[in-house]
Amino acid sequence: xxxxxxxxxxxxxxxxxxxxxxxxxxxxxxxxxxxxxxxxxxxxxxxxxxxxxxxxxxxxxxxxxxxxxxxxxxxxxxxxxxxxxxxxxxxxxxxxxxxxxxxxxxxxxxxxx
Amino acid sequence: xxxxxxxxxxxxxxxxxxxxxxxxxxxxxxxxxxxxxxxxxxxxxxxxxxxxxxxxxxxxxxxxxxxxxxxxxxxxxxxxxxxxxxxxxxxxxxxxxxxxxxxxxxxxxxx
Numbered sequence: 646x647x648x649x650x651x652x653x654x655x656x657x658x659x660x661x662x663x664x665x666x667x668x669x670x671x672x673x674x675x676x677x678x679x680x681x682x683x684x685x686x687x688x689x690x691x692x693x694x695x696x697x698x699x700x701x702x703x704x705x706x707x708x709x710x711x712x713x714x715x716x717x718x719x720x721x722x723x724x725x726x727x728x729x730x731x732x733x734x735x736x737x738x739x740x741x742x743x744x745x746x747x748x749x750x751x752x753x754x755x756x757x758x
Numbered sequence: 759x760x761x762x763x764x765x766x767x768x769x770x771x772x773x774x775x776x777x778x779x780x781x782x783x784x785x786x787x788x789x790x791x792x793x794x795x796x797x798x799x800x801x802x803x804x805x806x807x808x809x810x811x812x813x814x815x816x817x818x819x820x821x822x823x824x825x826x827x828x829x830x831x832x833x834x835x836x837x838x839x840x841x842x843x844x845x846x847x848x849x850x851x852x853x854x855x856x857x858x859x860x861x862x863x864x865x866x867x868x869x
Contacts (some may be wrong), residue, residue, distance in 0.1 A: 651800075667776030678856065684798065687762075687846055701856065734798055738857075747791065747848070747857055751800035 647671065647749035651737050657756045663725035666753045670718070670739030676700075676715055678747070679722050680736040688736055696718065727757045760785045760851050764860035772868050779832045779863045787827045789850035791857065794843050798820035801846065804832075829855055834865075842867045 650669040658664050670677050675696050680688035691710065693701040696717035705712065709728070714720040724731055737750045761784040771777050781790070789808050793801040805814045807823035807830060807866050814821050818835045834841055848857040 676855070687861045688801075688848075688857075690856055690858070692803060701854070707846075737803075740855075746806070748803070749793070749801040752798070754798045755829050 646688075649737055649739055649748050650690075651735075651750035651753055653753055654751060655754050657758060658727055659725040660757050663723065664727055664755065665721050665723045666735050668720045668722070668737030668750060670720070670737070671748055672690075674739035674741055674748075675717070676740045677720050678738040678740075679712055679720070680738065681732045682736060682752075684733070692723070698700055724755075727755075729757050732757045741756060759854075760849055760858050762847055762849055762858060762860035764845075764847060764863050766863060767861065768864040768866070770866045770868060771840060773837060775837055777834050777837060777865070779845050779865075781830045781832070781860050783828045783849060785828070787823065787830065787849050787854060790823055790830045791848040792830070792832050793846045794822050795846060795862070796843050804845075837867050839867050839869065843867060 650666050656664055677694045679691045681691050682688040691705045692712045694714040697714045710724055712722045734752045734754050736752045738747045740747050763782045765780045791806050792804040794804055795801050805821045811825045812823045815823045820833045823830045842865055844862045846862045847860045851858045
């Protein structure tokens with residue numbers, strides 16, 4: 646079974662620029678999560694999708710972050726404009742349903758300079 | 759919401775030594791996950807525990823969930839350089855069907 650695919654693996658941008666991350670979950674997994682992990686801390690949930698609907702986006706800074714999951718499969722997370730404090734690893738995870746078993750991708754390491 | 763506290767935050771051990779990492783929850787644990795992470799990369803699933811008193815092992819790593827289901831421990835026997843990394847515990851956040859994480863434990867193995 647193919648795992649959760651994320652791209653790019655690394656990204657360096659200047660502050661105020663925009664950036665987008667892509668995630669392809671495991672086939673058939675209805676639930677998709679985006680986490681932000683600032684180095685030295687544990688991952689923090691940004692947004693949770695069930696199919697193509699948002700279940701929880703309470704921790705998403707909506708003035709600059711946006712996410713979508715078209716057709717209930719792939720998802721993109723966008724930051725516009727980026728700030729220095731957005732430097733982090735962005736992790737995508739998926740689960741079959743009802744939060745049972747979470748599989749994580751390799752992450753995207755973002756550096757904002 | 760549920761909060762997880764890991765201890766210690768960092769650990770340096772000599773190769774061949776045993777070590778234990780603890781994860782304490784503010785609420786009853788209904789699903790406790792252990793992951794390993796290399797610096798700046800994705801999470802690798804190690805084990806999941808659900809029942810109080812449950813214990814699982816994989817190679818030299820053993821995880822336990824205590825009877826009261828508010829604490830879990832991860833024990834590594836005869837540590838090797840390949841065990842180095844960041845260990846994260848994660849828990850199902852009540853009925854919210856999402857994972858909340860501890861802050862992680864950074865493990866260094868000295869040869």
